[in-house]
Amino acid sequence: MSEPNKGNPVYSRTDTSKVSLNPDDWKKILSPELYYIARQKGTERPYTSVWEKNHEKGTYYCAACGNPLFVSDTKFDSGCGWPSFYAPVTKSSVIYLPDNSHGMSRTEVQCGRCKSHLGHVFEDGPPPTGLRYCINGVILDFEKAKEKESEYKKKND
Numbered sequence: 001m002s003e004p005n006k007g008n009p010v011y012s013r014t015d016t017s018k019v020s021l022n023p024d025d026w027k028k029i030l031s032p033e034l035y036y037i038a039r040q041k042g043t044e045r046p047y048t049s050v051w052e053k054n055h056e057k058g059t060y061y062c063a064a065c066g067n068p069l070f071v072s073d074t075k076f077d078s079g080c081g082w083p084s085f086y087a088p089v090t091k092s093s094v095i096y097l098p099d100n101s102h103g104m105s106r107t108e109v110q111c112g113r114c115k116s117h118l119g120h121v122f123e124d125g126p127p128p129t130g131l132r133y134c135i136n137g138v139i140l141d142f143e144k145a146k147e148k149e150s151e152y153k154k155k156n157d
């Protein structure tokens with residue numbers, strides 16, 4: 001894996017302590033694209049994320065802080081143009097806020113660790129939850145499941 005988070009001191013996949021930075025500090029450690037989505041509640045153009053059609057097994061982490069957000073088992077093809085999941089990794093992985101911007105009544109989803117904007121959740125998802133977490137791919141960091149890696153290693157040893 002490349003090091004997209006080099007120079008980001010708050011990025012950790014094991015530290016669960018909350019991250020709270022002011023906008024200037026976020027701006028210093030995030031790429032402009034990530035800053036726009038994560039901290040300015042931007043939305044990437046639909047069908048632009050490499051993760052939208054990703055069917056590999058693994059975990060999706062918050063690209064701003066490394067918090068595990070979703071696993072591939074809960075990912076589904078919603079056809080909406082953004083990576084979609086029906087449940088977060090754990091209840092505390094994400095937090096919810098009412099969003100009444102753009103003349104719509106929606107529920108915003110933020111990272112439970114660093115409060116970065118992830119996307120929105122809608123009630124038209126598949127069972128078992130009936131929810132559709134519509135998430136910007138820019139804010140997701142994907143890592144393939146370890147199991148698969150070791151299988152691969154075995155074959156190539």
Ligand SMILES: [Zn+2]
Nearest residue numbers: 062065111114
């Ligand atoms: Zn985060």
